[in-house]
Amino acid sequence: MFPVQECRFRVAERRAPIAKVLVVDDDLIVSEMYRLALSRAGHDVQVANDGVAALESVSNSPPDIVFLDIRMPKKDGMEVLRDLAAADITRSMPVIMLSNYDEPGLVRESIRLGAKEYLVKAGTNPADLARLVSQWVDAA
Numbered sequence: 001m002f003p004v005q006e007c008r009f010r011v012a013e014r015r016a017p018i019a020k021v022l023v024v025d026d027d028l029i030v031s032e033m034y035r036l037a038l039s040r041a042g043h044d045v046q047v048a049n050d051g052v053a054a055l056e057s058v059s060n061s062p063p064d065i066v067f068l069d070i071r072m073p074k075k076d077g078m079e080v081l082r083d084l085a086a087a088d089i090t091r092s093m094p095v096i097m098l099s100n101y102d103e104p105g106l107v108r109e110s111i112r113l114g115a116k117e118y119l120v121k122a123g124t125n126p127a128d129l130a131r132l133v134s135q136w137v138d139a140a
């Protein structure tokens with residue numbers, strides 16, 4: 001017989017998510033890249049691939065923060081931002097515009113409508129973005 005040794009193994013603890021995040025982007029590769037980075041950082045992430053789906057998701061299960069693309073089918077990001085800003089329940093929800101368009105007019109209009117930040121995807125590292133979520137949520 002072999003001696004029985006005490007076997008101890010570590011069970012990963014399930015922690016509560018840091019924040020509930022909604023990523024809205026019609027590019028499936030981009031939305032998956034952000035979903036993975038945000039999930040790895042401990043956030044609960046939902047994805048919507050158009051503006052109509054985004055508003056349905058917000059209505060069904062309000063997130064703590066929204067990352068919103070501009071050019072999308074069915075309803076673009078600016079329309080979604082206007083709808084979120086118009087409703088009492090979502091007016092203070094932090095919305096971060098995340099787009100490939102770096103047009104000053106779009107940036108100004110996004111901020112005027114209530115976006116907390118306007119980030120250009122090409123200059124945004126998903127891991128860095130994931131680390132900033134708590135700051136935006138806490139500031140809201």
